[in-house]
Amino acid sequence: MRHINVPHNTNPDPEAIKPSRRKFLQSAAAAAAVTAAPLAHAQQPSTTSAPQPSAPETAAPLMPVKLTINGHAYEMQLEARTTLLDALREYASLTGTKKGCDRGQCGACTVIANGRRINSCLTLAVMHNGDTIVTVEGLANAQTLSLSPIQKAFIDHDAFQCGFCTPGQLCSAIALIDEFRAGDASAATADVRYRPPQLSDDEIRERMSGNICRCGAYPNIVAAVKTVAINKA
Ligand code: FES
Ligand code: FES
Numbered sequence: 001m002r003h004i005n006v007p008h009n010t011n012p013d014p015e016a017i018k019p020s021r022r023k024f025l026q027s028a029a030a031a032a033a034v035t036a037a038p039l040a041h042a043q044q045p046s047t048t049s050a051p052q053p054s055a056p057e058t059a060a061p062l063m064p065v066k067l068t069i070n071g072h073a074y075e076m077q078l079e080a081r082t083t084l085l086d087a088l089r090e091y092a093s094l095t096g097t098k099k100g101c102d103r104g105q106c107g108a109c110t111v112i113a114n115g116r117r118i119n120s121c122l123t124l125a126v127m128h129n130g131d132t133i134v135t136v137e138g139l140a141n142a143q144t145l146s147l148s149p150i151q152k153a154f155i156d157h158d159a160f161q162c163g164f165c166t167p168g169q170l171c172s173a174i175a176l177i178d179e180f181r182a183g184d185a186s187a188a189t190a191d192v193r194y195r196p197p198q199l200s201d202d203e204i205r206e207r208m209s210g211n212i213c214r215c216g217a218y219p220n221i222v223a224a225v226k227t228v229a230i231n232k233a
Helices: 014-043 084-091 149-156 166-181 201-207 218-232
Strands: 062-069 072-079 110-113 116-119 132-134
Touching (some): 072 084, 110 166, 149 218
């Protein structure tokens, strides 16, 4: 703590201390001005007549991207830096796919591209030119207006609360059941040379571990996936 020594005054006349107080305030103001001077200079726009660099181009060139999304053909003109997630949400207006972390950590953006589940926030749309994409909007049968088995199972098992992670969970679940049936092993597979006869809870937890649920509906998600996996086996 900083201490200031005040000289002892046997005659504390308020008028007598005014000059020293004024001096103190003046010197404090001067010190503040000196300290702030470099910053103020740095923030001032340059007044010299030196040539300024031209402003950077803001509009990036657009590239044509063709996608088949949920059975429908889409043609978009996108900047090369556009992620598949943004292409789906902002350009195709398919906002069912959610943006959670936008950095590959939560799985909310999971879609199925050419049969494989991917985090759509981690991949550029131009890299999928010509691909077939399935999002949560494409899971139900549009003709019969009936939900897919995994959607029904999620409802039956109460496998969501807020629902934000659910589109990604559903896409992931569909793909994982197909991966299991195709014989893909996981870190939970006891012997990777043989496909287990059924998806165990551990297998489902491991294979769904890329999909985070902040509501903690995991036990019910596992139960829903297991039901569909058994019926499909
Ligand atoms: S938004 Fe893509 S993994 Fe989280
Ligand atoms: S249901 Fe809320 S985050 Fe999964």
